[in-house]
Amino acid sequence: MARGFSEFKYLTFDVVGTLIDFESGITNCLAGIAAETGVAIDGEEALALYRQARYMPGAALFPDDLARVYTVIAPQLGLPAEEKYGVRLRDSASVWKGFPDSAAALAELAKSHKLIAMTNARRWALDHFEKKLASPFFATFTADDTGTEKPDPAFFQKVFDFVSSRGDSKDDILHVAQSQYHDIGISRALAMTNCWIERRHAQKGYGGTIEPKHFTVPDYHFNSMADFAAAVRESLKERT
Known part of the structure; x- marks a missing residue:
């Protein structure tokens, strides 16, 4: 059974494909x-x-x-x-532009959680992406920072080490992404809680993202960042 959103301190985000179109x-x-x-x-x-x-x-x-x-x-x-x-x-x-709902959803989520970007893009590209998203991130990790790309577990370990330095653990993270191959499958293998944003729900196939060998059923599943942010909002209201 999926944990409540309030149980997480951090929301980690894939950027390209999840937030940037x-x-x-x-x-x-x-x-x-x-x-x-x-x-x-x-x-x-x-x-x-x-x-x-x-x-x-x-x-x-x-x-x-x-x-x-x-x-x-x-x-x-x-x-x-x-x-x-x-x-x-x-x-x-x-x-490249953010999806129409990305910036507003991130701004809302940043009120309740610390947001961390995890992107296979290089730093120069993330600098541009962040401007499109109104700079919502508490911390950012790029391929330049990690020396590798998702789904390499070493990329995730860099983030685990970061939150560990703050006295927290991967159990305090909800990983949010659209790529089954780069994010959802490996996050499950690493025993993280995950949230799949199915950006291509109205389209066939995997588009520009590599198809996974096996589909991973996520802990949470939404068709948009707007739907995800709304679910978090309602969940937090229920606790007050």
Whole structure:
């Protein structure tokens, strides 16, 4: 049985895909390049190709790796495989938007919990993402800070060590994320309580996120950050 929200001191968040709409960011950039070069592309096809290319051996850290990814997928989409377009896709991360409900939900949740960002993105990208989200985080961890990417348990251990330095433990954390592969499965394996934000509930497939080998039933499940924040709000009201 899931614990009450008031039992947690920290809410840890995946950022890209949970709070920042990276799929629209990527497809909008590719659509812009396509329009300029007289090509039409299918967004879901582009995301499927992106997903395959992103997880090829030897991939660089995100979103720097988007420059390489573009050169891999461009020929398959009928786009020009020129370096300048790869750089453009990489740099588009600086203008990716948060989901419409992200900033408001985080602002509300920050009133009752300490929020921690856990992102596979590099620090330069998180600096931009935080501005879109109105800087709600108590602490942040990036691939630059951890030297690894989720679902590597070592990434999570960095966060455990941080909360431990404050006299707390992983039992004080509720991990919130949309990726079954990067977050929900591994958080369960690490005996964390988790919350799945199913951003693609109205769409088929996994979009730009790698498909997990096994689906993990989460402790909490919501279709949006707005729904999650509302549930926390109501839960806390019941305790007062």
